[in-house]
Amino acid sequence: MKKNDVMKQISAIIADDEENLRIAITILLEQLWPQLNILDHAENGIEALSLIEKTKPDIAFLDIQMPGMTGVEVAKKATGLCKVVFITAYDQYAVQAFESEAVDYILKPVTKERLLTTILRLKKQLTVKNSTTDVDEKIQKVIQVLENRQLPDYLRLVKVKTGNNLRFVPVSQVLYFKAEDKYTIVQTITHEFLIKTPIKELENALDPKLFWRVHRSSIVNIDKIQVIKRSFTNQMIVGFDGIDHTIIISRSYEHLFKQM
Amino acid sequence: MKYSKNILSSMAITAVFSTAIALVLNFMVFKEARFGEVFIISQFTGLSICFFVNTGMIISEQKLKKWMGGCIALGLTIGIIAGGLLSIGFLSYFHQLNLRYYYENVFSSIAVFGVVFGIPIIYFFTAREKLIESQKKIQNEKIKRLTMEKETAMTTLRLLQAQIEPHFLFNTLSNVISLFDIDVEKAKQMLIDMNQYLRISLARTRQEMVTLSQELDLVRQYLDIFKIRMGKRLSYEINDKTDRKDLLFPPLIVQPLVENAIKYGLEPKVDGGKISIDCWIEKELLSIVISDTGKGLDEDANQAGIGINNVSKRIESIYGNKAGLTLTQNHPSGIKAVIRVPL
Numbered sequence: 001m002k003k004n005d006v007m008k009q010i011s012a013i014i015a016d017d018e019e020n021l022r023i024a025i026t027i028l029l030e031q032l033w034p035q036l037n038i039l040d041h042a043e044n045g046i047e048a049l050s051l052i053e054k055t056k057p058d059i060a061f062l063d064i065q066m067p068g069m070t071g072v073e074v075a076k077k078a079t080g081l082c083k084v085v086f087i088t089a090y091d092q093y094a095v096q097a098f099e100s101e102a103v104d105y106i107l108k109p110v111t112k113e114r115l116l117t118t119i120l121r122l123k124k125q126l127t128v129k130n131s132t133t134d135v136d137e138k139i140q141k142v143i144q145v146l147e148n149r150q151l152p153d154y155l156r157l158v159k160v161k162t163g164n165n166l167r168f169v170p171v172s173q174v175l176y177f178k179a180e181d182k183y184t185i186v187q188t189i190t191h192e193f194l195i196k197t198p199i200k201e202l203e204n205a206l207d208p209k210l211f212w213r214v215h216r217s218s219i220v221n222i223d224k225i226q227v228i229k230r231s232f233t234n235q236m237i238v239g240f241d242g243i244d245h246t247i248i249i250s251r252s253y254e255h256l257f258k259q260m
Numbered sequence: 261m262k263y264s265k266n267i268l269s270s271m272a273i274t275a276v277f278s279t280a281i282a283l284v285l286n287f288m289v290f291k292e293a294r295f296g297e298v299f300i301i302s303q304f305t306g307l308s309i310c311f312f313v314n315t316g317m318i319i320s321e322q323k324l325k326k327w328m329g330g331c332i333a334l335g336l337t338i339g340i341i342a343g344g345l346l347s348i349g350f351l352s353y354f355h356q357l358n359l360r361y362y363y364e365n366v367f368s369s370i371a372v373f374g375v376v377f378g379i380p381i382i383y384f385f386t387a388r389e390k391l392i393e394s395q396k397k398i399q400n401e402k403i404k405r406l407t408m409e410k411e412t413a414m415t416t417l418r419l420l421q422a423q424i425e426p427h428f429l430f431n432t433l434s435n436v437i438s439l440f441d442i443d444v445e446k447a448k449q450m451l452i453d454m455n456q457y458l459r460i461s462l463a464r465t466r467q468e469m470v471t472l473s474q475e476l477d478l479v480r481q482y483l484d485i486f487k488i489r490m491g492k493r494l495s496y497e498i499n500d501k502t503d504r505k506d507l508l509f510p511p512l513i514v515q516p517l518v519e520n521a522i523k524y525g526l527e528p529k530v531d532g533g534k535i536s537i538d539c540w541i542e543k544e545l546l547s548i549v550i551s552d553t554g555k556g557l558d559e560d561a562n563q564a565g566i567g568i569n570n571v572s573k574r575i576e577s578i579y580g581n582k583a584g585l586t587l588t589q590n591h592p593s594g595i596k597a598v599i600r601v602p603l
Contacts, residue, residue, distance in 0.1 A: 017527075018431075019491050020446075024438030044530045068530045089431045109434030156565025157557065157587070166589040168557060170565065170572040173584075189581050232318060242581050 010126060011037040013055060015048035015071065016063035016087065025061060025087070025110055032112065033119050045069025052078045059122060061106075064088045076143050083125065084139060085118055097145040103138050155205035158186055160193040169193065171211070175224045175240045176247050177202050179217035189242040212256055214238070214249040228257055267314050270385055271307060278306030281377050290369075297354075301347040305370050308346065309339030309378050317386075332382060340374040411577065415512065425519075435489050450488045457481040464511050472509040472539065472546075476500055479518050479537065486522055493532025494522070501540040509546075509601075510578050516567045517550045517597045524564040525554020525594055533594065544603045551596040556589060568597075575599065 012029070016022045022041050029036055039055045042048035046068040052060055060082050062071035069077075072094075075084045086105040088094050098105040104118055157168040169186060178185045179199045186193040203213050213219050220238055227239040228249075236249040236257065249257065282302035286295045316335030320328045344367045351366065432454055439447035460478045464470050476498055483496045518535060526533045533553035540547055557564055572585045583601040590596040 017493075018435065018489050020435050020438045020442060020489070023442050027441050046530065065527070067528045067532075089427060089434060108430065109437040153562045155562060156569055157561045159561070162588075168561065168565075168568075168587040168595070170569045170585070170587070172569040172573050172576075190584065229322075231322065232315075 009035065009037045010059065010123075011039050011055070011057045012059040012061060013039050013042060013048070013051050013057045014061045015042035015045070015051070015066060015074070016061075017044055017066045018063075019043075021063070021087075021108065021110075025115075028110060028112060028115055029119075032116055045071065045074050048074045049077055052081055057082050058126060059083045059085060061085050061087055064094060072143055072146050075139055079140065083122060085122070094146060097142045103142050154207040155202070158193075158195065160186060160195055162193070167193075171206065171221070172223070174221050175243065176221060177211075177219040178247065187243070187245075212253075214247060214253045214256070216250065218247050220247055267311070270314060271310055273385075274306045274310040274381070275303060277377070277381055278302040281306070281373070285373065297351065300350055301343075301366075301370065304346040304350065305340065305343030305374050306377075306381075308343040309336055309374060309382075312336070312339035312342065313378075313382055313385075332386075336375070336378055336382065339378070340371055343374065344370045408577070415574070431489065432485055439488075446488060450485060453481050453484045453488070457485065467511070469508045470511050471505065472502065472507045472548075473500065473505055475509055475511060475514050476537070476539070478511075479515055482515065482518065483535065490526070490532060494526060494535070495533075496535040496537075498537045499539070501538070502546065504541070507546070507603075510574070513571055513574060513599065514548060514550065516571050517599075520564050520567045521550060521552035521554060521595065521597075524557065524560050525552040528560075529555040541603065546599075546601050546603055548599040549596060550599075551590045552594040553590065553592075554594045556594055575601065 014022055014025055014029075016025070022043075026038060026041070029038060036059075039057055040051055042051045045066040048060065048062060048066070048071075049069060051057075052074070060074070060078065062074055062084055064071040064086055065088075066074075071086055071088075075086070078084070084104075086094070086098065086103070087108060087110065088105060089108040095105065095107070097103075104121060106114055106118060154171075156171055158171060158174065160167050160169055169188060173188045175187045175189065176185075177199060178187065182196070183194040184197055184199055184202065186195055199213075199217060199219060203211075203219055206219065210221060210223060211219050212222055224240050225238050226241045229237060229239070231237050231248075236251075236254050237246045238249060238257075239246045279299065279302070282295070282299040285302065286293065286298045290298055313332055313335035316331035317328070320331035347370060348362050348366060351362070432450070436447050436450050436454070439450060457478065460474070460481065464474070464478070480498060483494070487494050487496070514537070518537070521535050526535070535550070535552045538547075538549045538551075568585070568587060575583050575585055579601050583599075586598045586600075588596050588598070
């Protein structure tokens with residue numbers, strides 16, 4: 001052990017956006033691993049990556065939630081450059097990924113006991129040659145798991161232009177979307193906005209439990225429907241709270257409403 | 261579906277009425293006429309009035325709300341004329357055609373009796389329709405009330421969860437623990453802030469309405485906690501120009517928007533930024549503007565949208581269509597959320 005330290009002092013960097021936590025982990029590391037050379041601190045993901053590239057540390061302690069770039073993104077870009085220990089606050093999903101791949105992570109708040117286990121593991125890994133590739137592979141797997149965690153996410157804010165400004169309309173305020181020429185009308189109780197997204201694309205992006213396609217050219221928010229009735233020509237139409245215009249339901253979509 | 265069923269049922273009821281009318285007329289007025297003919301004429305007239313009046317009502321309901329009476333009167337007139345023409349056609353098939361006789365005797369009686377019996381029967385139908393409608397309305401109200409009650413219970417739960425979110429709690433506690441090694445005074449302050457925050461949060465979950473100044477106090481505690489965590493990266497100001505200490509305002513509206521501003525606006529931005537909250541009253545309208553200079557909404561718009569939609573729905577369920585939440589881009593960067601509610 002001693003021999004190794006003499007040959008080459010082990011170095012590390014610490015990246016966390018919260019200063020208190022950076023200082024705290026530094027203090028703990030100084031106590032538990034006095035031989036470790038802490039090269040520098042980084043306040044965000046971008047700084048962390050350039051610090052790793054510049055100082056070439058043996059170990060990078062990376063917080064996961066950082067501005068600029070997450071700890072996981074930094075680890076991905078720094079593959080092969082150094083060993084990574086992730087630091088994370090309550091994040092069950094990340095913890096599961098780390099556990100399953102046996103990648104090192106520390107939960108916040110960092111305790112002495114937990115940090116000591118990590119330190120012993122790191123010392124062992126750094127003395128045994130050729131183990132790096134194996135660990136890198138594991139990290140790659142974790143990164144993949146974390147990147148794939150994007151759950152099916154529905155469109156929740158519709159970006160519309162009003163004059164020179166951008167406005168974000170919560171979908172719960174939208175009564176219906178209706179195609180008109182090259183545009184799509186976004187109708188709320190108070191406004192009628194125009195967007196360029198085609199109906200087909202909206203249909204795929206919106207939560208299908210709430211937004212129903214009822215016609216070739218329209219999608220309605222079923223939460224906002226006030227009445228469903230027949231027109232004089234026996235067409236099914238829906239009316240909404242607070243506005244006068246109605247939307248026609250084409251015959252092929254009528255079955256959606258018959259179960260109601 | 262609903263209308264054709266309605267028309268059929270009212271036609272059936274009309275046929276029964278017309279039969280009764282035929283009996284009355286045959287025995288009391290047209291004693292010398294054949295019952296079969298009186299019956300047929302009565303059915304023709306009754307059913308055509310029923311059909312045209314119904315049509316008139318449907319049209320008035322869909323297109324001309326204010327002209328209900330007119331549409332019914334027009335339906336009645338057309339119904340009488342149509343019934344008269346049908347009856348004359350029918351009679352001329354069995355008797356010698358004498359237009360003048362028909363006009364003076366048959367048509368005029370159809371007109372007179374059509375109006376005399378028609379009006380009360382139409383009144384009967386509209387009253388019945390109104391009754392059905394009001395029953396439906398009562399049922400709808402009941403459903404609405406029950407849904408609201410359920411919603412209130414859910415809100416209480418969500419309120420607690422939203423205010424004491426695990427990530428927030430764990431992160432704050434790790435900060436406090438770290439601070440004991442670095443700056444004990446700061447650690448104390450953070451625990452005091454946290455204590456206040458939890459106290460207010462727990463007390464409020466049992467209330468439907470709090471005062472705006474209480475809500476702003478909670479937000480201040482929340483931001484103070486974040487200020488210790490984020491250091492120079494966060495600054496904030498709260499300007500309450502309402503001058504009303506007693507102004508009631510529902511919880512879980514301002515705080516989630518501030519939380520969103522931190523989570524999606526300032527925390528992901530390298531340099532952080534500023535949150536400003538401005539409240540004022542103008543023309544019986546309370547405005548609350550929450551603006552940040554964060555990174556704005558782009559790829560996390562859908563994630564951030566969860567909280568925003570919840571807030572928007574909540575404002576709507578409490579204030580109806582008279583209130584609203586609008587979200588625009590803030591200049592030069594960030595998001596500006598504007599809440600407007602009637603006083």
